[in-house]
Amino acid sequence: xxxxxxxxxxxxxxxxxxxxxxxxxxxxSTYLYWYKQEPGAGLQLLTYIFSNMDMKQDQRLTVLLxxxxxxxxxxxxxxxxxxxxxxxxxxRNQKVTFGIGTKLQxxx
Amino acid sequence: GAGxxxxxxxxxxxxxxxxxxxxxxxxxxTALYWYRQSLGQGPEFLIxxxxxxxADDSGLPNDRFFAVRPxxxxxxxxxxxxxxxxxxxxxxxxxxxxxxxxxxxxxTRLTVT
Numbered sequence: 001x002x003x004x005x006x007x008x009x010x011x012x013x014x015x016x017x018x019x020x021x022x023x024x025x026x027x028x029s030t031y032l033y034w035y036k037q038e039p040g041a042g043l044q045l046l047t048y049i050f051s052n053m054d055m056k057q058d059q060r061l062t063v064l065l066x067x068x069x070x071x072x073x074x075x076x077x078x079x080x081x082x083x084x085x086x087x088x089x090x091x092r093n094q095k096v097t098f099g100i101g102t103k104l105q106x107x108x
Numbered sequence: 109g110a111g112x113x114x115x116x117x118x119x120x121x122x123x124x125x126x127x128x129x130x131x132x133x134x135x136x137x138t139a140l141y142w143y144r145q146s147l148g149q150g151p152e153f154l155i156x157x158x159x160x161x162x163a164d165d166s167g168l169p170n171d172r173f174f175a176v177r178p179x180x181x182x183x184x185x186x187x188x189x190x191x192x193x194x195x196x197x198x199x200x201x202x203x204x205x206x207x208x209x210x211x212x213x214x215x216t217r218l219t220v221t
Contacts, residue, residue, distance in 0.1 A: 098150035
């Protein structure tokens with residue numbers, strides 16, 4: 001079945017770049033997503049990439065997709081304390097399968 | 109425009125009781141999804157509706173779980189004979205057909221005592 005894996009924790013200093021990595025197994029995925037979840041809040045879609053693209057940039061966010069290796073990454077430039085949250089990678093074929101989430105801690 | 113809403117926001121019930129969780133999707137969204145998120149985990153897919161019909165219910169853990177969407181808008185997730193292991197946040201999301209983004213509601217936190 002589908003599986004999405006990501007590291008559990010990342011700590012960066014304010015102003016540095018953050019890179020959160022994810023691997024997935026479903027080669028039929030059509031879309032890959034990054035969601036942000038702040039404590040006690042719902043899931044917020046940050047960005048997504050179609051499976052035939054290899055890069056997407058949206059302001060401070062850059063998504064890189066290596067379809068051959070089934071590897072997805074999210075780079076956050078100039079990380080701010082407000083970026084502290086849990087970041088979920090997800091892939092979609094028909095249904096959406098989420099990873100366990102990476103907790104990003106931004107140190108002032 | 110209103111986003112996805114879910115009621116109640118919190119539900120505490122005793123083991124063995126029946127519960128219903130409601131989701132109001134964004135108006136006009138034909139696709140509706142239910143997920144369950146346990147503490148420290150990512151959302152786990154339960155069921156997906158396209159219109160009134162369940163297009164994929166492979167994520168429902170057992171026959172105590174059932175969901176309906178009779179008019180293709182509001183959906184109700186029903187859990188019979190609740191167990192303590194059912195305690196989680198139940199998330200609903202909706203999207204337009206052919207559009208990639210799913211918009212999530214705030215969730216219903218279910219606690220089974």
